[in-house]
Amino acid sequence: MIAPMAEPPASIRPMTHEDMGFVSDIERRSYEYPWSHGVFRDCLLAGYQCIVLDRDERVAGYGILSIAAGEAHILNLCVDPSYRSHGYGERLLDEILFRARAASVREIFLEVRPSNQTALALYRKKGFHIISNRPAYYQAQAGREDAAVLVKKLVSDS
Numbered sequence: 001m002i003a004p005m006a007e008p009p010a011s012i013r014p015m016t017h018e019d020m021g022f023v024s025d026i027e028r029r030s031y032e033y034p035w036s037h038g039v040f041r042d043c044l045l046a047g048y049q050c051i052v053l054d055r056d057e058r059v060a061g062y063g064i065l066s067i068a069a070g071e072a073h074i075l076n077l078c079v080d081p082s083y084r085s086h087g088y089g090e091r092l093l094d095e096i097l098f099r100a101r102a103a104s105v106r107e108i109f110l111e112v113r114p115s116n117q118t119a120l121a122l123y124r125k126k127g128f129h130i131i132s133n134r135p136a137y138y139q140a141q142a143g144r145e146d147a148a149v150l151v152k153k154l155v156s157d158s
């Protein structure tokens with residue numbers, strides 16, 4: 001009998017300025033309208049919770065969370081296209097939720113394109129639900145695209 005191949009270990013750690021090049025590269029290959037290098041730098045300088053997931057000794061994904069006044073916003077969550085469907089997006093999101101709970105966050109919000117069914121499936125799986133629609137929030141080929149606003153309450157479900 002052939003033993004199944006074990007997944008190489010992956011680990012999550014805080015993002016550093018040295019990660020910026022790798023993170024920006026994944027960002028450019030993942031989004032039609034990617035964040036610039038400067039936006040990531042500003043997130044680090046602003047003290048947002050910026051994390052990366054390492055696999056095979058390289059950055060394979062990242063997440064960015066801002067926390068203020070008992071609320072948190074997931075500003076970015078992304079996995080390198082070549083490492084998707086290995087559970088890494090969910091691991092990054094679990095870490096984000098852990099950090100939000102540790103900071104006594106009551107509600108965690110995010111915006112996502114309604115066309116992004118993969119991300120919506122992930123967020124729904126983790127207990128988020130749509131609460132509203134932000135009209136013309138995103139750049140899009142045909143003008144602008146709305147954003148779906150999602151929330152998850154953290155206080156009573158831990």
Ligand SMILES: CC(C)(COP(=O)(O)OP(=O)(O)OC[C@H]1O[C@@H](n2cnc3c(N)ncnc32)[C@H](O)[C@@H]1OP(=O)(O)O)[C@@H](O)C(=O)NCCC(=O)NCCS
Pocket residue numbers: 030076077078079080083084085086087088089090091110111112113116117118119121122123125
């Ligand atoms: C969304 C994203 C982070 C998911 O990362 P991932 O590592 O591929 O996801 P995981 O392997 O952890 O999958 C977790 C869950 O996500 C959903 N999911 C993942 N890939 C999916 C796909 N191709 N189709 C539908 N649902 C999918 C499923 O609910 C899955 O749970 P399951 O395996 O029990 O079915 C990744 O697709 C990505 O980086 N996309 C581009 C950036 C982006 O859109 N970010 C979100 C912005 S708000």
